[in-house]
Amino acid sequence: MADTAIWNFRQLAQHTLDGFGGIGEGMSIQIAKDGRRILWLAHESAPKNFTAVDVSDPRNPKLVARADLPQMHMRSNSLETVGDILAVAYQTKDPGLQPAGFELFDISTPENPKRISFFDCSAPHSRGVHQLWFADGEYIHMSSGAPDVTPRNPRDDQFYRIIDVKNPSKPVEIGRWWLPGTMEGDSAPAPARHPGVSDTGFRPHNTNVYPERPDRAYLGYIDGGMVILDIADKAHPKMVSRWDYHPPYYGFTHTVVPFFERNLLVVSDECTRAEGADWPKLVWIVDGRSEENPVPIATCPLPPLEDFVRRGGRYGAHNLYENVPKPNNWKSDHIVLATFFNGGLRAYDISNPYQPKEVAYFVPAPPEQAPTGAVQINDVLVDERGIVYTVDRHVGGLYTLEMDF
Amino acid sequence: MSLSPFAGAEAPLFGTRQRRARGPRLPVIVVTGFLGAGKTTLIRALLDRPEGANTAVVVNEFGEIGIDQALLRASSDATVLLGQGCLCCEVRSDLQETLRALFIERGRGAVPSFVRVVVETSGLADPGPVLQTFATDRALGGEFHLQALIAVVDAPNGARNLASMPEARKQAALADRIVVTKSDLAEPGETEVLLAALRELSAAPVRFATNGEIAPDFLLDDPLERPDPPAAAAEPHAHTHGLVTFPLILDAPLPWRAFEQAMAVLVALRGADLLRVKGFVAIRECRGPVVVHYVQHVGHRPVELIDWPDADHRSRLVFITRGIGREPIEQLFAAVGALGG
Numbered sequence: 001m002a003d004t005a006i007w008n009f010r011q012l013a014q015h016t017l018d019g020f021g022g023i024g025e026g027m028s029i030q031i032a033k034d035g036r037r038i039l040w041l042a043h044e045s046a047p048k049n050f051t052a053v054d055v056s057d058p059r060n061p062k063l064v065a066r067a068d069l070p071q072m073h074m075r076s077n078s079l080e081t082v083g084d085i086l087a088v089a090y091q092t093k094d095p096g097l098q099p100a101g102f103e104l105f106d107i108s109t110p111e112n113p114k115r116i117s118f119f120d121c122s123a124p125h126s127r128g129v130h131q132l133w134f135a136d137g138e139y140i141h142m143s144s145g146a147p148d149v150t151p152r153n154p155r156d157d158q159f160y161r162i163i164d165v166k167n168p169s170k171p172v173e174i175g176r177w178w179l180p181g182t183m184e185g186d187s188a189p190a191p192a193r194h195p196g197v198s199d200t201g202f203r204p205h206n207t208n209v210y211p212e213r214p215d216r217a218y219l220g221y222i223d224g225g226m227v228i229l230d231i232a233d234k235a236h237p238k239m240v241s242r243w244d245y246h247p248p249y250y251g252f253t254h255t256v257v258p259f260f261e262r263n264l265l266v267v268s269d270e271c272t273r274a275e276g277a278d279w280p281k282l283v284w285i286v287d288g289r290s291e292e293n294p295v296p297i298a299t300c301p302l303p304p305l306e307d308f309v310r311r312g313g314r315y316g317a318h319n320l321y322e323n324v325p326k327p328n329n330w331k332s333d334h335i336v337l338a339t340f341f342n343g344g345l346r347a348y349d350i351s352n353p354y355q356p357k358e359v360a361y362f363v364p365a366p367p368e369q370a371p372t373g374a375v376q377i378n379d380v381l382v383d384e385r386g387i388v389y390t391v392d393r394h395v396g397g398l399y400t401l402e403m404d405f
Numbered sequence: 406m407s408l409s410p411f412a413g414a415e416a417p418l419f420g421t422r423q424r425r426a427r428g429p430r431l432p433v434i435v436v437t438g439f440l441g442a443g444k445t446t447l448i449r450a451l452l453d454r455p456e457g458a459n460t461a462v463v464v465n466e467f468g469e470i471g472i473d474q475a476l477l478r479a480s481s482d483a484t485v486l487l488g489q490g491c492l493c494c495e496v497r498s499d500l501q502e503t504l505r506a507l508f509i510e511r512g513r514g515a516v517p518s519f520v521r522v523v524v525e526t527s528g529l530a531d532p533g534p535v536l537q538t539f540a541t542d543r544a545l546g547g548e549f550h551l552q553a554l555i556a557v558v559d560a561p562n563g564a565r566n567l568a569s570m571p572e573a574r575k576q577a578a579l580a581d582r583i584v585v586t587k588s589d590l591a592e593p594g595e596t597e598v599l600l601a602a603l604r605e606l607s608a609a610p611v612r613f614a615t616n617g618e619i620a621p622d623f624l625l626d627d628p629l630e631r632p633d634p635p636a637a638a639a640e641p642h643a644h645t646h647g648l649v650t651f652p653l654i655l656d657a658p659l660p661w662r663a664f665e666q667a668m669a670v671l672v673a674l675r676g677a678d679l680l681r682v683k684g685f686v687a688i689r690e691c692r693g694p695v696v697v698h699y700v701q702h703v704g705h706r707p708v709e710l711i712d713w714p715d716a717d718h719r720s721r722l723v724f725i726t727r728g729i730g731r732e733p734i735e736q737l738f739a740a741v742g743a744l745g746g
Contacts, residue, residue, distance in 0.1 A: 003490075005518040008429050261413040289410055307513040333413055334421045349429065351420035353411045357547070359429035363514070405429040 008360035008405040015061045020048045021397030025319050026079035027381040027389060029328045030107060038110045040086060042079040044393050046072045050079055050088055052110050058387045058400040065111050073097055080134035084108040085168055087140055089129035095157060100128025104168045119171040123147035125157055133207050135325050138166050141217060143204040150184040155201035160219060162234050177237040179224050194223050194251050206255040210325050218256035225253050226267050228291055243294045250278045255320045259333040263289045264353055266336050271316025276309040281316030283338045285353045300348045300356045313372030314341035319379040330382035342374040345390045359405045367396030418661060418690055422711045426629050426696040427550035433522045434624060435535055437576040438557030439566050440528035443586035447557055448523055450617030451624060452491050459490040461507055461519040465527045490517040501538050501545055508548050529572050532579050536700040546706050552627050556580035560591035563599040577603055578648045578725055579681050581628040583611045584619060608650050651731040655720035655738055658687035663745025667737050676702035678729055684722035
């Protein structure tokens with residue numbers, strides 16, 4: 001069994017969340033009215049919905065609330081908070097099931113989240129919402145299906161939707177976009193499928209919008225590559241550019257984070273297969289000077305596949321720290337923090353974007369009863385204090401760290 | 406200022422500003438000293454303490470470190486694992502290759518993820534080339550940072566070695582810190598003679614170790630981050646055998662171009678005699694101090710720190726030279742300062 005490997009991080013604590021330590025890719029900080037700093041975590045899979053942890057003292061995180069999912073055939077892998085509102089994405093295992101959509105909660109008392117509303121996205125061909133972005137308190141940008149849209153291929157069941165939640169009791173869709181050719185009725189031809197098991201769908205994963213460019217949405221479009229949308233007119237998003245590097249690369253573009261001041265985009269893939277079957281899954285540095293023509297210029301270096309591939313589970317890129325544009329979140333346009341499943345959490349200095357340099361890593365020892373035999377570091381968040389929160393996908397729960405670089 | 410299209414609005418001159426001189430790099434502590442001075446005992450005592458955990462020791466021969474063979478577990482033919490996450494590695498060809506291999510093994514998880522390296526040099530080694538190994542990115546400067554050069558001198562023989570061996574003098578003169586060992590075995594008066602000889606050679610802080618026991622921070626901390634109480638006299642040290650040590654303080658910040666040019670002149674004309682120059686420089690374009698380190702003709706990559714460590718924001722350098730006094734260097738910096746505008 002591998003020991004914890006740690007370099008230029010200091011581990012402050014681990015909280016296995018009382019036996020439910022499988023966390024997805026929703027992590028969000030709330031400062032409660034009483035001053036407590038609450039970290040909201042989305043669970044990777046049923047039976048748990050979300051868990052709230054008091055991280056005011058990151059050396060001593062305390063569980064404060066937890067919710068169960070209403071059904072076992074669903075997951076709530078993504079969540080965000082703005083102020084005292086929590087938005088949680090609900091995706092069902094198969095199309096046609098319920099509840100599929102997102103739910104808004106009033107979390108003014110973190111111990112007692114109260115439902116405000118539910119936005120229904122269920123339909124015979126929809127699994128609901130996989131991921132949502134909620135940063136400005138006004139709009140939710142998400143990857144979701146809908147009753148009035150039918151995908152030509154069931155794997156393309158989710159698309160980009162903008163929901164106005166200014167009145168959180170009555171969320172209203174105000175705009176949508178999908179890759180032309182993916183939905184019934186499109187005049188464009190259907191995109192060529194990726195071969196065999198590498199066909200993971202032409203649909204968005206992360207849908208990020210930042211105050212520096214409120215007229216842009218940055219989409220990781222899974223098998224469609226990276227997509228930049230012009231959303232100046234939210235009712236009619238228009239594609240600015242698409243960078244599609246697969247094949248020959250395997251697909252599953254996950255997250256796009258613009259480093260605005262530096263004309264750079266940081267793009268992650270998601271590794272979705274164990275034992276290196278979809279290697280390499282990378283973090284890309286992209287020249288964003290001309291947004292119509294993004295040019296990849298580097299990838300973040302990783303230890304060789306053979307050193308991690310037999311540790312168990314997945315080894316490759318997944319989530320990035322997204323420079324979350326909310327108070328109480330950290331911001332850097334020089335440091336990239338990325339998660340790599342059994343490759344742990346890794347930090348890169350991209351002062352020279354042509355040569356990203358690894359400056360820190362944290363690869364915890366396999367958590368007890370890890371089903372894959374290895375840690376599967378899934379997501380990362382950094383607060384304005386520089387405290388790093390990272391999570392295991394299956395059992396390890398939450399790790400709190402300090403950056404020491 | 407920067408020509409890079411990716412520099413951003415407020416591009417730091419030397420890349421990401423760092424909290425400390427080593428930035429994210431692995432700290433390296435180089436231990437020099439003559440055969441029998443007590444280097445091995447010192448290192449072994451460090452490894453036995455909690456502060457010494459996760460240390461990689463690099464030696465010329467395993468025999469030198471004198472580790473109980475029963476505790477060792479072979480990792481590869483050149484590396485053995487010790488307790489406490491420590492490992493010991495033998496220099497097979499050259500130091501650079503050994504350290505590069507260790508760095509790669511560490512990233513792969515093939516050896517424990519050590520947090521520092523201690524290099525034990527062979528007794529007669531001139532520390533100059535070792536210091537240069539860490540200077541440039543092409544060498545090891547991208548991954549490793551020379552944190553401290555420690556000279557170990559034993560009280561019974563130290564003064565005699567300093568008097569007769571140029572390598573011993575250079576080891577002491579270049580050191581960031583000096584450890585005096587075996588003072589309990591010295592004849593009356595020998596230790597005092599040794600201390601006086603050291604004071605003539607070096608402004609570095611001196612401490613005593615008994616059976617290798619010494620406060621670990623004296624060995625491990627970056628001297629720039631934790632300056633010891635000034636053994637560093639304000640006046641140049643005596644010119645014993647031509648070695649000169651003096652501090653240089655510059656009141657006004659310089660443009661980087663001016664500082665760089667002054668050093669270029671010095672390196673071009675007297676590089677071989679510029680044994681070591683190290684310290685903080687106040688650069689006009691920078692918020693924090695810039696850490697510079699030159700060893701003869703080679704300059705380490707400058708690093709800008711996020712902040713000054715204290716209220717004194719003047720440039721503070723220590724020069725260790727062969728026969729170059731303070732005056733011409735002060736004049737040189739005054740001239741480039743005046744011209745560099």
